[in-house]
Amino acid sequence: MYDLPPDLPRLRTLETYLAMLLGDVRDRIGKIEQQQAASAPRQALPDKPEYVLSYLRERGQPVADSVHLGDCKQVSHHTRPLTREQALQAITGGGIRACEICRPDSTLGVLDS
Incomplete structure (x- = not known):
């Protein structure tokens, strides 16, 4: 277990920081997923029959x-x-x-x- 602060104000500060950090991590994940999707090979659609x-x-x-x-x-x-x-x-x-x-x-x- 982590050694967390014992008082509510510091715990709230830590919570806010972690929420912002989690948002940044999710943004970075989203950007990387978009880059990978853009560079992934695409399957060509089959040609329509004549x-x-x-x-x-x-x-x-x-x-x-x-x-x-x-x-x-x-x-x-x-x-x-x-x-x-x-x-x-x-x-x-x-x-x-x-x-x-x-x-x-x-x-x-x-x-x-």
């Missing part, structure tokens, strides 16, 4: 709805990435429509039929 297949839910089951460009804002939350070949197959032979907003069929060179 095309995605959007699904709707029918009776609780996923049903393919439409093909979109990877950055289309109209895409649903339920998607699957597609390669260019898969997107082309889905639109031309899979009976799946192309999004009317982002027009992946134009990008794929599919003519209107």
Whole structure:
């Protein structure tokens, strides 16, 4: 145990000093943590796929709805990435429509039929 002063005024002074010291220590910890976070290697976000297949839910089951460009804002939350070949197959032979907003069929060179 520490040899602390026996009187209240000196104990209060010591308490104030230690509180200030603790504040300084916490500030220094915060600065060091910020420096370490800034210099830490960052994981690159995965690239968005070029095309995605959007699904709707029918009776609780996923049903393919439409093909979109990877950055289309109209895409649903339920998607699957597609390669260019898969997107082309889905639109031309899979009976799946192309999004009317982002027009992946134009990008794929599919003519209107």
